[in-house]
Amino acid sequence: MSTTTFRRSVLACMIALSFAASLAVTPAADAREVKAQARGNVNASANRSAASRDVHRSTTSRDVSRTNVDVNRSNVNVNRNANVNVNRHVDIDVDHGWDNDWDDHHHPIATAAAVGTAVALTSAVVGSIVRSLPPNCQTLVVNGISYSQCGGTWYQPQYAGTTVQYVVVNPPR
């Protein structure tokens, strides 16, 4: 083993350990305690990694307003499908990202992001579901049920999990 490799290993361990605190602690009280060893290297600084990976690079063409994300499991003991695909815009305009609800009707970015699914404002397919509404909708209650009317298209909001989504419906009257 070369000196360089050795140094790097020590460094890797120290870095990994400073993150994963006591993974390598081996108290003698129980000989079967921790046997884990630091395997992966953890980059301590996002800005110190290879020069080609400058995180501050700004390339507007790479902006993605809407990305599929996996939500991980939130509890150990409740069994469910661990992966829920959620459409969520992750690249948020800093001027509009604060104090809005992701499901907010009037969220400008959410509106833009919804184009993929709500593309046909004039001929939205009944039964299709969108996560946010186009602008200029009004909320109406018909026969005790809440609707959002956006131009000629009617949406009925509903909870899917804790997310409010909007189902395109036939006009209720």
Add this chain to the structure above:
Amino acid sequence: MKEIVRLAGALALTTLGAGPALAQTAAPPSQADKATINEKAIERLKAMGAHLRSLKAFTVAAEVTTDLVLDSGQKIEFGQTVEMSARRPGMLVASVKSPVRSRKIYYDGKTVTVYAEKLGYYGTFAAPDTIAATLEAAAKKYAIEVPLADLFLFGTDKSDLSAITEALYTGPQSVGGVPCDNFAFRQPDVDWQVCIERGKNALPRKLVITSTDVPQQPQRRSVLTWKPGTAPAATAFSFKPPKDAKRIAVREMAS
């Protein structure tokens, strides 16, 4: 190489001043690769469950961070604040807050309400008469994951200790200034760690859940602050819709 790793470990611990392990760095290497169930870890987990069961009323706050995995594979961490109060057997109120999304969940022993304050929408469904059964129904039937649901499931038959394939004690930590012992468990699709307060107040201080069925292994980390014995009056667990709040349906998930 192993020796060097161990040496480096000792070195790092010395540097960090965290080293009860210093005298024991020469642990026998022979047992290194067996799957391990440390019975003491299981016992402490059970003791924590029993202690949680014994709390008749409590309020707990948590800073929760959750990894989201983008299609590109990049992990993004989101943070939110959870506050939860419970009265046994059948009352729970939880709020999840972040600047971009807030929800409140009410359970008064009969009905669960999900309320999105900024949107003004609430939805309800009829619920079983205990918190644990309600949490299960919410997750399975409606895909509503109540944050920190595990707090109500540890120490009950909903917590399946037989699923645990490995159990480790990874040493003491400090969470918010409170000394706790950290335990690491593995079971199918999930690795998890819990840091349990020392002494008779055996409360979970930190819970880290890693989904191992996703290649990027996203994590959810909850750091807890406890106020045992503190919970609002019973009336606070029933949702009273504000005047302009609108009721909408809660969709049942196909099972």
